[in-house]
Amino acid sequence: MSADPSAPGLRGVIDLYEGLKRQYVPADEGIRALIHVHAGLALWLLLALLLRRRLSSVIPLIGVWLIFALTEILDISTQWPVRQDWVWQHAASDMAQSLTWPTILWAVCFWRNRDEADGQTSRASGSTD
Template identity: 35%
Template sequence: MELARLYKSLIDVIVAQAGSAALLHVHAGLAIYLVALLLAPHRRGAILALQVVLAAELGNETLDWLAATPHWTWADTLSDIVLTLLWPVAITAAGAWRRRRWRRMVVSAARPGVVSLSSTRRAPIATT
């Protein structure tokens, strides 16, 4: 419990200096996501980085709950989780969508008998 109160007092000092606690959740989520993405052991570490952000946020909310049990609310906790995970989830989803689209293009280009749009266009006739 003492650790939770110490953590809460440190967070309160940071919020007092920086401003909005909601904005700090957004920045912290992105910062943790980028650091985890850079440290990921494989090329596509976005899911792992997202899991690290989720674990960090759940740890943060657990410490908040332990430090402020009488004043703790579900609305604040859910808001903090959404704000922290919003951009990391969006970036991970956009990357997955782009990979899926790229794979479809590669597979369709590799199929024999499939004529691509660029090969059906007629070449211009040069006149001299």
């Protein structure tokens, strides 16, 4: 099926997405896994920058989760109804590859920011002695 942007409705969007993916994403699964890891990190940083949020803010992370969930929904929809378990496993693998590092790094930034804020609060309340 070729990507035809003039096709009506959601099917046209899905066809366009699949066509672009086939054209620009290599078929090698190892390279695709690396692309997922790097795309997840890049998107998280880009959203934090564009939204002018700290890396400890949950907003860019939610954006990354939503965008990658949408792309996996588009991937699954091309094979709907899903009759093979590997389709779900592949989608779960893609999500894990894309979201693991942004989520881990967000958690580190969040807890570090929280600890620094707690330290400043305790120093401020301790300085009144």
